[in-house]
Amino acid sequence: xxxxxxxxxxxxxxxxxxxxxxxxxxxxxxxxxxxxxxxxxxxxxxxxxxxxxxxxxxxxxxxxxxxxxxxxxxxxxxxxxxxxxxxxxxxxxxxxxxxxxxxxxxxxxxxxxxxxxxxxxxxxxxxxxxxxxxxxxxxxxxxxxxxxxxxxxxxxxxxxxxxxxxxxxxxxxxxxxxxxxxxxxxxxxxxxxxxxxxxxxxxxxxxxxxxxxxxxxxxxxxxxxxxxxxxxxxx
Amino acid sequence: xxxxxxxxxxxxxxxxxxxxxxxxxxxxxxxxxxxxxxxxxxxxxxxxxxxxxxxxxxxxxxxxxxxxxxxxxxxxxxxxxxxxxxxxxxxxxxxxxxxxxxxxxxxxxxxxxxxxxxxxxxxxxxxxxxxxxxxxxxxxxxxxxxxxxxxxxxxxxxxxxxxxxxxxxxxxxxxxxxxxxxxxxxxxxxxxxxxxxxxxxxx
Amino acid sequence: xxxxxxxxxxxxxxxxxxxxxxxxxxxxxxxxxxxxxxxxxxxxxxxxxxxxxxxxxxxxxxxxxxxxxxxxxxxxxxxxxxxxxx
Numbered sequence: 266x267x268x269x270x271x272x273x274x275x276x277x278x279x280x281x282x283x284x285x286x287x288x289x290x291x292x293x294x295x296x297x298x299x300x301x302x303x304x305x306x307x308x309x310x311x312x313x314x315x316x317x318x319x320x321x322x323x324x325x326x327x328x329x330x331x332x333x334x335x336x337x338x339x340x341x342x343x344x345x346x347x348x349x350x351x352x353x354x355x356x357x358x359x360x361x362x363x364x365x366x367x368x369x370x371x372x373x374x375x376x377x378x379x380x381x382x383x384x385x386x387x388x389x390x391x392x393x394x395x396x397x398x399x400x401x402x403x404x405x406x407x408x409x410x411x412x413x414x415x416x417x418x419x420x421x422x423x424x425x426x427x428x429x430x431x432x433x434x435x436x437x438x439x440x441x442x443x444x445x446x447x448x449x450x451x452x453x454x455x456x457x458x459x460x461x462x463x464x465x466x467x468x469x470x471x472x473x474x475x476x477x478x479x480x481x482x483x484x485x486x487x488x489x490x491x492x493x494x495x496x497x498x499x500x
Numbered sequence: 501x502x503x504x505x506x507x508x509x510x511x512x513x514x515x516x517x518x519x520x521x522x523x524x525x526x527x528x529x530x531x532x533x534x535x536x537x538x539x540x541x542x543x544x545x546x547x548x549x550x551x552x553x554x555x556x557x558x559x560x561x562x563x564x565x566x567x568x569x570x571x572x573x574x575x576x577x578x579x580x581x582x583x584x585x586x587x588x589x590x591x592x593x594x595x596x597x598x599x600x601x602x603x604x605x606x607x608x609x610x611x612x613x614x615x616x617x618x619x620x621x622x623x624x625x626x627x628x629x630x631x632x633x634x635x636x637x638x639x640x641x642x643x644x645x646x647x648x649x650x651x652x653x654x655x656x657x658x659x660x661x662x663x664x665x666x667x668x669x670x671x672x673x674x675x676x677x678x679x680x681x682x683x684x685x686x687x688x689x690x691x692x693x694x695x696x697x698x699x700x701x702x703x
Numbered sequence: 704x705x706x707x708x709x710x711x712x713x714x715x716x717x718x719x720x721x722x723x724x725x726x727x728x729x730x731x732x733x734x735x736x737x738x739x740x741x742x743x744x745x746x747x748x749x750x751x752x753x754x755x756x757x758x759x760x761x762x763x764x765x766x767x768x769x770x771x772x773x774x775x776x777x778x779x780x781x782x783x784x785x786x787x788x789x
Contacts, residue, residue, distance in 0.1 A: 295715040299505055300512035309712060331532075341509045349505050355714045357726035357742025469707050491743070493708045537706060538747050538754040540761055584750035619763070663751060683751055687768040687775040700770045 266344050271409045275375065276339045277313060277325045280348065285320040288312055290386040291359035291379045291464070291492075294324065294352030298334055306333040311379035311466075311492075312353065315386035325409060327375040358464065358492045362392040366462040366488075367455045370398040371445070371475045373467020376494055377409050380466055384414075388421050395423040399453045401445055401471065404433040427453050445471065447478040457483040462490070469493040522579055523587050524694035530586035535648045538682070542617035542668045543647055551636060551653070552671035553601060556609035563601075565652070568636070571596045576635055578658035580665070581694040593656055595637030598629045598672075609674035613681060614655050617668040621681035623690070624657065624664060626674070633659055636669060661692040661699070706748060710741040713753045716767050717741070720774045729785040734762030736782075741765075 267279045290312075297307040314323035328339040342348070360368070360383045368387075370380040377400055387396065402408045414426050429441030429449065441449055455461040463484065465475045472493045479489055512528075523529060546565040554560040563571070576593045613623050628634070638645050638653040645651035650667030657664045663683050684690050689698040697703060710726050717725035726742035737759040744764060747754040755765040757780070764780040778784075 293711070298507040298510045300510050301506055302512045304512035306510075309715060337507070337510050343509075346508050347505070349507065351715060351719075354718055355711045355726050355742065356724040357714075357740055358711050491709060492711045495706050495708055534750070535706075536750045538749045538752075539756060539763070540707070582750070683768075686752065686766055686777055687770050687773075688751065702771070 266346070266348075268342065268344060271325060272407055274339070274407070275325055275327045275409055277323050278338065278342065278348075279314070279321055279323040282320045282322050285322060286353075287319050288316055288322070288353035289356070289359040289361060290315055290382040292353040292355045292382075293379065294322070294350045295354060296324075296334060296338070296348060296350045298337055299349070308332075308334040309354070311382065313378045313381050313385075315382055315389050317386065317389040325375070325378045325381070358466070358490050360386070360462070360464060362387060362390040362394065364462065365394055367459050368394050368396040369454050369461045369463040370396065371450075371463065371465040371467075372398065372400045373445070373471035373475075374402060374407070374494075375409070376465075376467030376471070376492070378466075379492060380464060381410055381413075383464065384417055384424070387424075388417055391421075393422045395455075396425070397453060397455065398424070398426045399429070399445065399450070400426065401429045401431060401467070403431055405430060405435050445475055445478070447481060450475065450478045451482055454479060454482065454484070460485065460488060462488050464490050464492075466492040467494060469495055522589055524581055525697050526699075527581055527585050527587040527694065530588050533588065533649065534582070534584075534586060536582070536584065537648070538620065539618050541647050544617050544652065544668070546652060549652055550670070551601070553605050553674065554671060555607075555613075555673035555675055557605040557607045557674055559605065561601075561604045568596065568653070569638075571600055574635065576637065576656065576658075578656070580658050580662050583661040583663060583688065583692070583694075583699050587694075591658075592641050593635065593637040594639035594642075595635040595653070595656065597632065598634040598636065599632065601636065601672075602626075602630060605674075607674045609676050611675050611678045613673045613675060613679050614666040614669050615671055615673060616666050617670055619682075620666055620668070621679075622655075622664050622666045623679050623681045623684055624660070625678075628660070629657060629672075633657065659693070661689075661694055663688065664692055708746045708748060710744040710746050710755060712748055713744075713746040713755050713765075713767070714742070716753050716769065716774075717765075719769075720767070720776060723786060727787065730764055730781045731783040731785075732757040732760060732762050732764060733780050733782045735760040738783075738785075 293309045293311045310324045313325040326338045329335045372380050434442050472491050549565045552562045579589045581587045634657045637656045655666040655669045714726045731738045745756045752768040766777040768775040
């Protein structure tokens with residue numbers, strides 16, 4: 266197991282799982298913690314690593330202040346500890362390079378995690394599927410995978426990343442500075458006639474706004490896939 | 501997942517021991533007030549709200565919000581116990597006793613089904629919601645009950661697990677034969693006494 | 704704010720009961736007739752159980768309770784399930 270910080274509130278935990286059957290980008294695992302008196306808490310976490318890295322599996326966890334599981338995973342977990350998890354889970358919110366399409370990824374906060382698995386899988390397969398990521402964070406310090414996203418834009422073809430920082434922007438910031446809305450999606454999303462496949466992930470209100478906006482713009486509901494993380498981002 | 505696995509360093513939320521004897525077996529003390537939802541939160545306007553007693557009664561009875569608010573009210577301080585293991589002590593409510601409401605009807609029925617905005621139901625024996633054991637409450641800790649906690653009004657039956665204190669209650673249906681409600685029909689105990697740990701079927 | 708998620712959150716519980724990926728299964732609602740992949744439905748992870756609702760009309764499609772070593776599954780709200788082969 267390795268643990269590395271991503272931002273002040275998030276850490277990536279990489280596990281070696283010898284019995285792992287493999288997974289698809291977008292899937293998640295259920296992590297269960299058990300205390301000595303039998304008390305249990307269970308939460309779902311998206312897999313951040315691409316299928317190509319199996320049997321190594323990486324989870325990126327954001328610490329939720331009054332959460333039950335995320336504080337343990339981001340503060341108490343030590344290399345050498347064991348984790349109980351079930352997965353991979355979910356075949357609905359997945360993208361394989363073979364699915365092609367124009368790809369529109371919309372991430373709110375820690376919703377970037379499963380979409381990052383998709384981007385890493387896209388890079389690992391040298392896919393040239395035209396892809397746009399719209400990524401909403403509170404501030405630049407909260408942007409997870411910042412350097413890696415820059416690297417992917419520079420070193421893969423046909424990938425564009427657009428960010429919006431909703432609370433604090435650095436001097437000279439030229440991307441968006443507000444919460445996502447229909448106008449922003451109209452400017453960033455592929456034209457409706459090009460029939461992109463869209464994946465939206467993040468807190469429930471974020472996902473609902475983004476999905477409703479895409480539908481209102483004329484995108485086909487069947488080509489919009491959503492995964493909600495709940496009001497605080499912990500699923 | 502395997503049984504017997506312990507996560508090193510993971511601390512339980514349970515209290516080690518309960519000196520006061522006020523926390524039922526298997527419960528832990530909770531300082532917050534968790535919100536558990538099985539569906540979208542109803543937001544019924546008071547102008548549209550009513551409370552009804554229907555079913556096996558001589559005459560159905562209905563109160564509008566104004567009529568309900570004009571009834572004799574009580575302040576209630578009770579401990580509450582959720583089957584998901586949290587207990588909260590000395591919660592403060594205000595509302596109308598079911599004794600006051602049920603006094604307006606005549607019935608030979610033995611059971612009630614509470615029905616609610618959003619479709620939730622729960623069932624109780626009539627003799628467990630009378631004699632000062634149950635209320636329809638609209639005020640929590642001195643403030644109007646919030647929608648996420650069941651406002652404008654919810655049932656309060658604190659001697660049973662809190663799923664029986666139905667949120668967004670709109671009335672009682674009196675019935676001769678017991679009718680298991682939303683959770684009682686899917687594995688949860690028909691009665692629900694926290695002191696006997698009547699959580700599930702067969703407990 | 705109720706903790707409304709979607710069928711992806713219910714997938715773990717469903718996978719423990721039924722031996723195929725339920726998020727891809729199409730369910731037709733008895734309330735309004737809408738057909739959706741279960742992954743696209745609304746899921747409420749209530750502490751007492753999991754409630755899956757129609758994204759169009761909020762009718763309860765599926766209820767799951769896990770207690771005392773067994774799962775209880777109520778699918779009264781589903782008119783038809785469509786499960787692809789393979």
